[in-house]
Amino acid sequence: MNPRNYNPSALTLAVASSRSFSLGSRSLIACVCFFVVSTLLLNPSVGQDAAKPKLAIHVAKIITSAGEPITNGTILVADGKIEAIGKTKNIQVPDGYQEITHKFSFAMPGLIEAHSHVGGSGDLNEMVYQTNPELRNWDQIIPHNDDLKVAIAGGVTTICFIPGSGTNMGGWGTLMKTGPGRPEDVIIRAPGVLKIAQSGNPERRDGEVGSGRMGMNYVIRQQLEEGRLYVRQWDDFEAGKIAQKPKVNLRLEYFKPLFHREIPVVVHTQAYQVVQSTLRILHDEMNLKVVIDHGTFDSYKISDEILKRNIPVMAGPRGFRYEPEDGQIKGIVAEYAQRGVEWLGVNTDAPVIPQEELAFQASMAVRYGWNEEDAVSGITIEAAKALMIDDRVGSLEVGKDADILITTGSIIDPRNYVKQVFIDGVSVYDISKDRRRF
Amino acid sequence: MNNWMIKTQPLKLLLTGLRLTLAITCMFHCGGPAAAQENISLVKANQLFTVDGEVLSPGQVLIEGGRIVALGESVEAPENATTIEVDTLMPGIINTAGDTGLSDNGAEVSREIVPDFQTLDAIDWLSRDFKEALDQGVTTVQILPSTESVFAGFACVVKTAGDDPVVTDRQGVLLAVCADPTSRNRSRSRPDSIYVRQPTNRMGVVWIVRRTLHRAQQPDADLPWTADTQEILHGILTGEHSVLCVSRTDFDIRSALKLGQDHGFQPTIYGGDEVYRMMDDFKASGARLVYTALTTNASASALRGSEGTELRWNVPGRLHSSGIPFCLAGPNLLDQARFATRFGLPRDEALKAITLYPAQTLAMEDQLGSITTGKQADLVALTGDPLEPTSRVLWTMVGGEIYGN
Known part of the structure; x- marks a missing residue:
């Protein structure tokens, strides 16, 4: 499907069907990932050229995602980073700091979306070939676009912007902030992740190999083997093991950070058998850093194998499942948690679920039995660790990016909302000035 | 003007052999x-x-x-x-983004890498377009290939009348760094269709530019193109051929500039609809802009594309005050200049934007433009x-x- 031929009624149909639980809706839900929301109606982006302000933010409670909450706390921010954090009484505010007081509010880390398609233009799926390690999406990101502005109002400050799942290997995604600035200002890492899709959407129906799971996994394995061999040749050359300098193959270049385990592969994988092959092929055989980025349907039943390998699950956008064995509706995240999986989060697959509703995804998971504190970690530090950017974002700690939400209370309670958002120490949303956007 | 066709043939051979320079241009027009x-x-x-x-x-x-x-x-x-x-x-008015007399829109739909094609080969010298251009005061036109292909071919520069209308047959190579080349291509349709090929979206466009220039840089025995094509691609990398990038959105303009930076060429940006989002960065790039978004003619949508939705009347005025070198191009250039003055472009600058500045864009300001x-x-x-x-x-x-x- 050409993303330019975006059909709004088809999107509505697919989203509506995601509310049903029949197996037949799988393919429809899968289709959703193809659809693309045009984000061309934008306002001029605002640069971040002005010097970053020095801030002292005082709140009733700080949720740090790095240990116990701090009551009556203060965060000092300078140069876009957190300079100090602690009880207000223990922190001396130096001269020249702008004091921002939210006396009855919470501060918490900006939320991190592990699976998003709204970071730029709608060019998500290039599907002529079945595997596309030559493709990257950071040439068409649109910082602070209309979707991201609302996302900020929902507390989302970092997204993993990835190609779609129209092919088995969609290309390389970008880890980026949602705030304003030039592309180079908002990109955290590019290539940020590799996107692989193992079932459903990428099935080939035009006569090529890959009409089913056997074929698709065959194709994925072949492509990864080619990449691994290429990286090994270069590694051997650089280690002095071979004299002949390998030829640069532009198509395989970005496999280097992947096979060096510096960036993860985020995998469109869902249902028990598919996750099983994710673990076996991508983790066991290829030794990659893996993120299970849907993990829905009955995938939670393979939790013991996931646990053995210490692989994160960023579940969603579907949050629940009808279990025929006992006739119950099960919360997918809660089912993982009950089986001991702790490296756990949720995703929206935006625009499948609107980007600003990431916290709602966590709320619904809590409604089905996930622990509330774990849910907060799940959409902050656990997602940051999964995406391998926890050195910069995901928790409020000294030295990390000052991506801070001011909320009226726990973000997991849908009655609460976001009052102000700082990204890299700059206020990018403030309901007292911008009015509420979400 | 019937005899143009005959006159053009030997002329073309000569030009192809000699690799066109302004000196030759001068020869035709003064000697x-x-x-x-x-x-x-x-x-x-x-x-x-x-x-x-x-x-x-x-x-x-x-x-x-x-x-x-x-x-x-x-x-x-x-x-x-x-x-x-x-x-x-x-x-005389100079249009640097024209399709005057161009048959088939100058499109080659069968492949993406045809830098050795040239619009001069598809000009219908009997076309009424030339009369219309003259009626509007246009004396020189750069004729661009269509953006159906990523490496779309050479633009030529012609006069709108006279016995020796061809100024250059190889003014520069057009690269479509935008969504246009994806328009016909499909994945997963009939596998025997010529349209089952990359790019079907922008990721593919960027990849084709990168792959092509990378391969041209390190040519091997089995290059998937002719020696001519290789020579031209090499000419892009060495700066021998100038590069015209059609890019309209903010991110496409940035992509074009970055691809140029990565491969050692400075593109001239054609289109530029969303340049207002990135004035400072554009200026810092040092690139020149051929702004085609200011048109009073709906039929120019082919040039403008479906991208860029904001009002753009005031952009020329802003380009001028930002110090970005630009000219206006496309149809109805007198009207464009008039509207640009209405929205902030000084009057003397508006006239330059359709005469002297396009001459500078073509590097012909010692011959044309004032x-x-x-x-x-x-x-x-x-x-x-x-x-x-x-x-x-x-x-x-x-x-x-x-x-x-």
């Missing part, structure tokens, strides 16, 4: 024995917009051998000079100030010959 060049004309105007100097009021210009030989408030003319009196005189002694006698006579909507074109002079009314 030839055309009848026009024996004429001596004195044009007297109530006001004469030289564009690169003062407005002369009154102003007179003496033309001999297709060139401007004298200029002033009053010029002494030989006895055999024909005297023509008009109200207003300005330099009423200056020594330059080609490409002039437009009007009934009044060019920027007034009540003024109309009386006639257009190309190389000393008058066309129209």
Whole structure:
């Protein structure tokens, strides 16, 4: 499907069907990932050229995602980073700091979306070939676009912007902030992740190999083997093991950070058998850093194998499942948690679920039995660790990016909302000035 | 103009052999024995917009051998000079993003990498487009290939009239760094269709540019293109061929500039609809802009594309105050200049934006673009100030010959 031929009624149909639980809706839900929301109606982006302000933010409670909450706390921010954090009484505010007081509010880390398609233009799926390690999406990101502005109002400050799942290997995604600035200002890492899709959407129906799971996994394995061999040749050359300098193959270049385990592969994988092959092929055989980025349907039943390998699950956008064995509706995240999986989060697959509703995804998971504190970690530090950017974002700690939400209370309670958002120490949303956007 | 077709053939061979330079251009336009060049004309105007100097009021210009030989408030003319009196005189208008006379839109739909194709091979010299261009005061046009292919081919530059209309057959290679090349391509349709190929979206466009230039940089035995193509691609990398990038959105413009940076060329950006989102960065890039988003003609949508939705009337004024080198291009250039002044572009700049600046874009400002002694006698006579909507074109002079009314 050409993303330019975006059909709004088809999107509505697919989203509506995601509310049903029949197996037949799988393919429809899968289709959703193809659809693309045009984000061309934008306002001029605002640069971040002005010097970053020095801030002292005082709140009733700080949720740090790095240990116990701090009551009556203060965060000092300078140069876009957190300079100090602690009880207000223990922190001396130096001269020249702008004091921002939210006396009855919470501060918490900006939320991190592990699976998003709204970071730029709608060019998500290039599907002529079945595997596309030559493709990257950071040439068409649109910082602070209309979707991201609302996302900020929902507390989302970092997204993993990835190609779609129209092919088995969609290309390389970008880890980026949602705030304003030039592309180079908002990109955290590019290539940020590799996107692989193992079932459903990428099935080939035009006569090529890959009409089913056997074929698709065959194709994925072949492509990864080619990449691994290429990286090994270069590694051997650089280690002095071979004299002949390998030829640069532009198509395989970005496999280097992947096979060096510096960036993860985020995998469109869902249902028990598919996750099983994710673990076996991508983790066991290829030794990659893996993120299970849907993990829905009955995938939670393979939790013991996931646990053995210490692989994160960023579940969603579907949050629940009808279990025929006992006739119950099960919360997918809660089912993982009950089986001991702790490296756990949720995703929206935006625009499948609107980007600003990431916290709602966590709320619904809590409604089905996930622990509330774990849910907060799940959409902050656990997602940051999964995406391998926890050195910069995901928790409020000294030295990390000052991506801070001011909320009226726990973000997991849908009655609460976001009052102000700082990204890299700059206020990018403030309901007292911008009015509420979400 | 029937004889153009015949004249163009040997001309083309010559040009292909010699690799065109401005010097050759000069040869065609100042050395030839055309009848026009024996004429001596004195044009007297109530006001004469030289564009690169003062407005002369009154102003007179003496033309001999297709060139401007004298200029002033009053010029002494030989006895055999024909005297023509008009109200207003300005330099011939130059359109750097035209499709005048171009058959099939200049499209090659079967493949993405055809830099060795040239629009000159598809010009219909009998086309009514040339008359329409003359009617609008256009004397020089750069004819761009369609953006159906990523490496779409060479733009040529032609005069809109005269016996030797071809200025250059290889002005520069057009790269479509935008969504246009994806328009026909499909994945997963009939596998035997020629349209099952990359790019089907922008990720593919960027990849094709990167892959192609990378392979051209490290040529191997089994290059998937001809030696000609390889030579041209190599010429892009060495700076021998200039690069015209059609890019309209903010991110496409950035991609074009970055691809240029990564491969050692400085593109001229054609389109530029969303340049207002990135004025500072664009200026810092040092690139030149051919702004085609300002059009009063809905049929120009092919040039403008479906991208870029915001009002853009004020962009030329902002480009000027930002110090970004730009010109206006596309259809109805007098109207474009008029609207640009209405939304903030100074009047003298608006005239330059359709005459001198496009000449600079083509690196032909020593021959074209202003009423200056020594330059080609490409002039437009009007009934009044060019920027007034009540003024109309009386006639257009190309190389000393008058066309129209």
